[in-house]
Amino acid sequence: MGRGLHEALHEALLEGLLEARSVTVEYPGVRALDRVSIVFRAGEIHAVVGENGAGKSTLMKVLSGSVRPTVGEVALAGRVTDFGQPSDALRAGIAMVHQELNLVPTLDVAENVTLGTEPRRMLGVAVDRAAQRKRAGELLALLGADLDLSREAQQLSVAEAQFVEIAKCLASEARVLIFDEPTAVLGEQEAARLLARMRALRDEGRAVIFISHHLEEVVAVADRVSVLRDGALVQEFVRADGALRDASGAAADENALAAAMVGRSLGSIYPEKGAARDGVAALRLRGFGAVGRSAEIDLEVRRGEIVGLAGLVGAGRTETAEAIVGLRASVGAVEVDGGVRAFAGVKDAMRAGVVYVSEDRKGRGLHVSLSSIANMTLPSLDRHARFGGARIDASGERAVARRWIDAFAIRCARPDAPISSLSGGNQQKFALARWLETQPRVLVIDEPTRGVDVGAKAEIYRIIADLAAKGLACVVISSELPELIGLAHRVLVMREGRLVGEVDREGLAAANCEERIVRMASGLGDMKERTA
Amino acid sequence: MTTRKSGDAFSIQRFLERWGVVVAFVLLFVASCWNQGFDFLNAENIRALLNSNAPVGILAVGMTLVIISAGIDLSVGSMVVLSAAVGLTAVNWLIGKEWSEASAVWVGVGTTLLVGLAAGSLNGALVVVGRIAPFIATLGGLAAYRSMALAIAEAGEIRSQSDALFRKFGREGIPLAWEVPGVGGVGVGGAGVEGAESTFRGLLNSGGKPLTLPYSIIVFFVVAIIAQWFLSRSRFGRHLIAVGANETAARYAGISVEWVRFRVYAVMGLLAGLAGFLQASRMNSVSTSGLGVAAELDAIAAVVIGGTSLRGGFGRVWGTVLGVLILGMITNMLTISGVSPYWQGAVKGAVIVLAVLVQRGARA
Numbered sequence: 001m002g003r004g005l006h007e008a009l010h011e012a013l014l015e016g017l018l019e020a021r022s023v024t025v026e027y028p029g030v031r032a033l034d035r036v037s038i039v040f041r042a043g044e045i046h047a048v049v050g051e052n053g054a055g056k057s058t059l060m061k062v063l064s065g066s067v068r069p070t071v072g073e074v075a076l077a078g079r080v081t082d083f084g085q086p087s088d089a090l091r092a093g094i095a096m097v098h099q100e101l102n103l104v105p106t107l108d109v110a111e112n113v114t115l116g117t118e119p120r121r122m123l124g125v126a127v128d129r130a131a132q133r134k135r136a137g138e139l140l141a142l143l144g145a146d147l148d149l150s151r152e153a154q155q156l157s158v159a160e161a162q163f164v165e166i167a168k169c170l171a172s173e174a175r176v177l178i179f180d181e182p183t184a185v186l187g188e189q190e191a192a193r194l195l196a197r198m199r200a201l202r203d204e205g206r207a208v209i210f211i212s213h214h215l216e217e218v219v220a221v222a223d224r225v226s227v228l229r230d231g232a233l234v235q236e237f238v239r240a241d242g243a244l245r246d247a248s249g250a251a252a253d254e255n256a257l258a259a260a261m262v263g264r265s266l267g268s269i270y271p272e273k274g275a276a277r278d279g280v281a282a283l284r285l286r287g288f289g290a291v292g293r294s295a296e297i298d299l300e301v302r303r304g305e306i307v308g309l310a311g312l313v314g315a316g317r318t319e320t321a322e323a324i325v326g327l328r329a330s331v332g333a334v335e336v337d338g339g340v341r342a343f344a345g346v347k348d349a350m351r352a353g354v355v356y357v358s359e360d361r362k363g364r365g366l367h368v369s370l371s372s373i374a375n376m377t378l379p380s381l382d383r384h385a386r387f388g389g390a391r392i393d394a395s396g397e398r399a400v401a402r403r404w405i406d407a408f409a410i411r412c413a414r415p416d417a418p419i420s421s422l423s424g425g426n427q428q429k430f431a432l433a434r435w436l437e438t439q440p441r442v443l444v445i446d447e448p449t450r451g452v453d454v455g456a457k458a459e460i461y462r463i464i465a466d467l468a469a470k471g472l473a474c475v476v477i478s479s480e481l482p483e484l485i486g487l488a489h490r491v492l493v494m495r496e497g498r499l500v501g502e503v504d505r506e507g508l509a510a511a512n513c514e515e516r517i518v519r520m521a522s523g524l525g526d527m528k529e530r531t532a
Numbered sequence: 533m534t535t536r537k538s539g540d541a542f543s544i545q546r547f548l549e550r551w552g553v554v555v556a557f558v559l560l561f562v563a564s565c566w567n568q569g570f571d572f573l574n575a576e577n578i579r580a581l582l583n584s585n586a587p588v589g590i591l592a593v594g595m596t597l598v599i600i601s602a603g604i605d606l607s608v609g610s611m612v613v614l615s616a617a618v619g620l621t622a623v624n625w626l627i628g629k630e631w632s633e634a635s636a637v638w639v640g641v642g643t644t645l646l647v648g649l650a651a652g653s654l655n656g657a658l659v660v661v662g663r664i665a666p667f668i669a670t671l672g673g674l675a676a677y678r679s680m681a682l683a684i685a686e687a688g689e690i691r692s693q694s695d696a697l698f699r700k701f702g703r704e705g706i707p708l709a710w711e712v713p714g715v716g717g718v719g720v721g722g723a724g725v726e727g728a729e730s731t732f733r734g735l736l737n738s739g740g741k742p743l744t745l746p747y748s749i750i751v752f753f754v755v756a757i758i759a760q761w762f763l764s765r766s767r768f769g770r771h772l773i774a775v776g777a778n779e780t781a782a783r784y785a786g787i788s789v790e791w792v793r794f795r796v797y798a799v800m801g802l803l804a805g806l807a808g809f810l811q812a813s814r815m816n817s818v819s820t821s822g823l824g825v826a827a828e829l830d831a832i833a834a835v836v837i838g839g840t841s842l843r844g845g846f847g848r849v850w851g852t853v854l855g856v857l858i859l860g861m862i863t864n865m866l867t868i869s870g871v872s873p874y875w876q877g878a879v880k881g882a883v884i885v886l887a888v889l890v891q892r893g894a895r896a
Contacts, residue, residue, distance in 0.1 A: 327784065347786035356784075364784045369777050369845055378774060378785040381767055389767035434785075 017042040017207045018063065018094065018176050023072035025058050032058040034231040035072070040176065045198055045208045047218040050228035051261055051453035056211050059228070060178055063209070064096040065089030076176075095174035097166050097182060105154035110136035112153050113167045139167040143197045157314065159190035166197070177201060178209040183217060184451060187313035187479050188518060195221050213453060215254040216482070219244060227260040235260045258454045269458040270486030271465040273505075276305040280338055282473035283324075283354065283442040288332035290316065290323035294497035295331065301442065301473040306464065308488030309477045310517050316497040317477045318359055321444045325349035325356040336442065350379060353441035357431055359450060359477070361424070365431045368420040372412055373401045375419045376430055380437045404433035408463060425456025432463065443467065446477040461487055481514050493520040552890045553839050557854045560861045567865055575708075575735045575743055585860040586748035587612075587807040589853065591827055592834040593752075593759045594803035596852045599835050600763070601796045602776040602844025603659065603666035607673025608804045609827035610681070611651045616808035616818045617681040617690055619644025624693040637697045644812070645805040651677055652801015656794035666797075674828070685820040692816045701747050702814030709734030709742035748810050755803065760849035772796060777845025833880065834859055837887040858883070 018040040025033040033055045040046050050056050061067035063074060065083030073080050076092055083089045086096070103112045110133045111118075119131035133149050140147055145163035153161060162182060169177055179198065183191035191214075198221060202208050212218055218225060225237040225244060237244040243251040250256075258269070281300040289295035294316035301307050309317050323330035326343030334341050336352050343349040346356070358365040366375050377384060377397045384393045384400075401415045408429040412422055419427055432445065448464065449457040464487060468474050478484050484491050485508050493501040501520035507513055518524075548555065564572045572578075591608045598605045623640030627633065651673065658669035684690075692698045709732040735743040763769040771792045774782040783789050807827075812818045836842065837858055838851030862883060866876045 345786065345788070346784060347788070350786050358784055363778070364781050367774055367777050367781050367785075367845075370774065374770060374774075378770070378782075378787070381770060385767045390762070391765050392767055392770065394765075 017077055019075040020059065020063065021073050021075060023059070023062055023069045023074065025055075025062060025067060026070045032231055033062070033069070036228070036231070036233045037072075038226050038233060040207045040209055041224075042175070042207045043202055043205050044223040045202050045210055045221050047210045047212065047222035047225045048228060049212070049215065049218055049225060049257055049261055051455055054228040054261070054453075055231040056228055057180070058231075060096065060180060060209070060211065063089070063176075064094055064178060090172055090174075093173060093175035094178070095169035095172055095176070096178040096180065097162075097169055098180060103153040103156075103161055103164060103168075106152060108150045108152055109140075109147050109156070109164055110149040112164050113139055114171050115168060117171045135171065136167065139170045140164075142170065142200070143167055144193065144200075159186050159194075159313065162186065162190075162194065163197075170201075174206070176207045176209065178211075180211050181213065181451070182210075183212060183214060187311075188481065189312060189522060191217065213451070214480070215257045215454070218257060219252075219254055225257065227257065229261060229263055234263070261453075262455050268486075269454065269461060271462050273306075273487075273489060274304070274465065274469045276302060276468075276489045276505075281335070282337060283475070284335040285324070286333045286335070288320070288323070288330060288334060289497065290319040291329040291331060293319035293328075294323075294494070297332070297494075297499050299492065299499065301475055303441075303471045303473050304468050305490075306468045306474045306476060306488045308484035308491035309475060309494060310479075310481060310484055310491050311494035311521050313479065315494040315521065317494050318446055320494070321356055321446055321475070321477060324444060325354055327356070346379075350435075350438050350440070353439070355379075355435040355438060355440040355443055357435055357443070357445040357448070359446035361427055361431055361451070366419055366427060369418055371417060372415045372419045372422065372430055373397050376401045376404060376415075376434050376437070379434050400437060404430070404437070408433055409459065423453070423456070424451040425453055425460070428452050428456070428460060429463075432460070436467070440472065442473045442475070444475040444477070447479065448476060449478075449480070449483060457483075481517055484517075485513055491517060493517055495521055495523055548890050550839070552887070553837060553851045553854050553858070556837070556887070557858055560858055560865075564861050564865055568868055574738075576737050579743065579746070579749070581857070581860050581864060582749045582752070583746045585856050586746070586752040587811050588827055588830045588834070589752045589856040590755050590803050590807040590810070591831040592838075592852045592856050593756050593849055594800040595828075595831040596835050596838070596840050596847050596849050597759060597763065597772060597796050598666075598800050599832075599840050599842060600776045600844055600847040601772050601793055602779070603793065603796065604832070605652075605655060605670045605673075605797065605800050606667065606828045607651070607655060607670040607677055608800065608807075608831055609824035610674050610677035611648055611801055611804035612808040612811065612824035612827060613681040613818065613820055614651060614677040614808075615644045615648040615805040616812040616823060617684050617820050618647045619805075619809060620690045620692055620698075620812050620818050621684060623698060624690070627693045633694050633697050637694050640698070641701075641809055644809040645802060648805020648808060649798060649802045652804065653794070653798045655801065656797030659797060660790040660794045681818075681820045685818070687821050688819075690818045690820065692812070694816075699813055699816040702810050702812070702816075703746070705744035705746035705748075705750070707734075707742045707744050709736055711742075748814070751806065751810065755806070756849050756853050763847070763849055768792070768795070773845055773847075775844075776847075830859065833884045836884060839887075839891050855887075 020036055020038045022035045022037050023033055024031065024035055036055070036059060048056050048059065058067060062069050065086045065088050074083070075081065076094070081092060083092070104115065107115070113136035114132050119128040119135060120126065121128040136149055140163065143163050143166060145160070145167070147160060147163065153164065156164065182194055186194060195217060198208050198210065210218070210222060222244065223239045226233055227235040235246065237246055237252050237257070246252055246256070280302070282303050283301045285297050285299040288297045297320060299307070311317050319328060322328045324334055326345045326349050334343070336354055341352055343352065343354070349355065362368055367378070377400060381392065384396045386393055398415065404410065405412055405415065410426045410429045412426060419430060428448065435443065445464070448460055452460065464474060464476065476484065476488055488508070489505055491503045491508060492499055503513055503516060507516065591612070595605060595608065619640045622643040623636050626636035626639055655670050655673050658664045658672070659666050662669065712731050712733050732742050737743045763772065771782070771787050774785065774787055775789050775792045779789055808824070811823055834855035835852050837855035838848065838853070840847030840851060859880060862879060863876060866879060
């Protein structure tokens with residue numbers, strides 16, 4: 001590749017490395033992309049943003065060779081390409097870092113990094129272990145990831161696995177790296193580290209394509225932003241003098257990007273905070289913990305109150321929530337409306353009015369292969385059971401699904417089709433609605449807007465705020481600090497399984513609150529005493 | 533990441549994934565008619581096809597539910613022989629104790645079903661409480677239950693001591709024709725008139741006698757209909773599909789995964805007992821070394837042909853019923869065409885693999 005690559009890079013710097021030229025993709029009944037022309041240049045971080053369904057994923061599939069455009073073409077270094085499948089694109093130097101990680105769990109880090117590009121010896125029969133480890137080490141060092149090369153992939157944290165995945169792409173000498181929501185599963189610190197590495201990759205002259213729902217990240221790192229809406233390219237922003245600017249030269253922030261995405265001004269995406277009601281705690285934890293993951297948690301959530309739970313990935317927030325509803329073994333006491341309870345399982349907790357909406361929508365929160373209706377009524381199915389469960393009242397089920405579709409403005413044309421056909425935001429609304437149908441008194445919701453586009457995010461915040469206003473006690477777990485700050489009445493911070501701090505309502509209104517939470521979460525010390 | 537296929541091929545593939553079993557059934561049916569002349573459409577012939585496949589059909593219906601729960605039950609053939617052996621031994625023992633034939637037989641029937649239920653429950657307990665993979669737990673059952681049956685009869689045959697009643701269930705049925713008194717018999721006092729032959733209306737066999745619908749077939753269809761109902765309309769069915777599709781998500785939705793899985797193995801055992809009883813009754817004996825051998829393979833094959841996903845979470849009983857009949861028709865056709873029984877397994881094997889290939893990716 002040596003010389004050819006240099007020539008190509010040279011050419012690319014002048015012309016643009018990877019180009020989508022008037023790409024249109026049509027599926028039966030849908031035009032997923034409509035004459036999109038974008039130039040991705042070497043040495044740039046180019047963000048592509050848009051709501052779910054705007055066509056981002058389809059565009060990436062076209063670029064990485066898994067979908068052929070109906071009309072239009074893709075050019076690499078000025079030459080028109082025709083990738084039949086992803087491996088063709090990979091050979092040409094276009095690598096995609098997948099949202100879902102594709103490591104082989106039983107192979108070690110070095111083997112995973114060099115998978116498919118193993119250095120050989122003995123006439124290519126044997127893998128050169130020494131060279132393999134050396135190469136993997138170099139690539140990981142390039143990413144600033146200090147990993148034990150002989151650890152098996154299954155022992156890695158999500159963040160570590162992500163770095164191995166990126167190193168794997170680098171091992172294939174990719175000139176174009178496509179990151180699809182790389183920070184979705186990372187905590188703030190890991191995300192920051194990853195963004196720094198993306199800059200380093202750019203500075204080496206690679207083209208970095210970046211898809212993210214986190215607009216503040218986009219504003220922080222992107223050199224160029226293309227906004228897709230309903231399959232069409234609607235606006236581009238370019239960095240100049242340290243800020244993203246639109247065609248007229250006006251500086252653009254997250255709100256400007258969001259407005260371009262939804263085609264209207266969103267105002268603030270967070271609703272007004274209502275007054276938290278006084279009175280008895282709906283949920284109280286005393287000396288509570290998930291065995292082996294968290295301990296000594298004292299927490300009180302009153303009716304109508306939204307309590308945020310912040311912390312880094314691995315701080316034990318999810319595990320604690322799962323222990324509350326009986327999905328994990330726990331120590332300590334749970335009180336609901338003043339009565340001490342110990343739940344044997346989700347159903348037990350549900351009967352007492354405590355429900356948990358999982359962060360992992362696809363794996364735990366929903367059954368993606370089942371219909372929207374079946375997902376909607378699964379926790380409350382007993383209500384539709386007739387003759388001791390021998391018959392389910394199908395029309396009753398449909399009516400319930402219809403009611404929530406209307407209440408939450410869920411875009412769902414066919415409630416009896418698999419729920420996987422819905423966008424992330426609409427799936428999330430069902431994931432929440434199915435538990436609200438059980439009429440809970442306490443809602444614990446984990447990463448309520450993960451993988452959800454801006455428009456639906458605002459709607460979900462509105463829904464949570466309304467529920468609280470009606471007296472529901474809410475615990476919101478999130479890795480997105482702006483979300484907690486914008487939504488919660490107060491935020492508790494967890495670190496290594498313990499509660500380490502609290503930011504009250506006044507604190508959340510202060511300018512430095514985000515920094516305070518980050519300091520507490522990363523163990524840099526509390527800046528204010530916890531209030532009891 | 534999936535590679536999209538072009539529109540046309542895509543939809544044909546989707547069609548075959550979903551309806552391939554119906555297409556195969558119709559094709560085979562037509563082929564059978566062509567192959568055997570229209571004799572094949574003869575009611576007697578179809579009755580024989582259904583009747584001989586009813587016991588394995590009952591097993592396959594249960595197996596459908598087990599597989600939808602993302603499990604498997606390899607012990608069904610052994611549960612058949614164990615329940616039949618214990619049940620028939622009970623009948624003989626009670627008759628030896630001078631019980632009336634009727635009471636002995638009815639107690640024997642109950643015993644057969646209970647032994648099946650118990651064996652299935654043990655499978656379920658091993659899977660749920662013992663946390664043993666279904667494949668392994670029921671592989672144990674495959675060996676152990678057969679061995680118990682062999683021990684009971686010292687690997688021989690148990691012959692029924694019931695002269696008439698026990699064999700009725702497996703051999704008799706509801707007549708499908710009714711007697712119409714001869715024309716000459718209609719007159720006053722004409723009951724004994726010479727030459728006034730009775731005639732039958734309805735379905736007759738080749739000898740002109742009324743055809744019966746065997747109880748086995750009725751039981752098979754009733755079991756299939758109830759199972760399909762429970763699968764698509766009941767709470768248990770919904771939970772079964774949820775557990776099979778994603779056990780973790782089911783637990784997070786408040787479903788008692790253990791209870792669901794236990795019940796499906798217990799039901800499988802009960803159905804194995806039912807199949808065992810019908811087989812024993814038909815033969816009026818139980819061959820402990822021969823009855824139910826490799827029945828698990830036929831049952832699993834029928835389920836797979838019927839379009840139920842071996843990964844769990846999706847399936848249909850009606851497909852399994854067609855799968856049973858497809859396997860039956862193939863055997864029939866091969867036998868009539870004079871293909872050596874030694875080669876029939878190869879053809880069946882090819883059909884099973886073909887079915888999986890066509891339906892690959894079929895999942896709601």
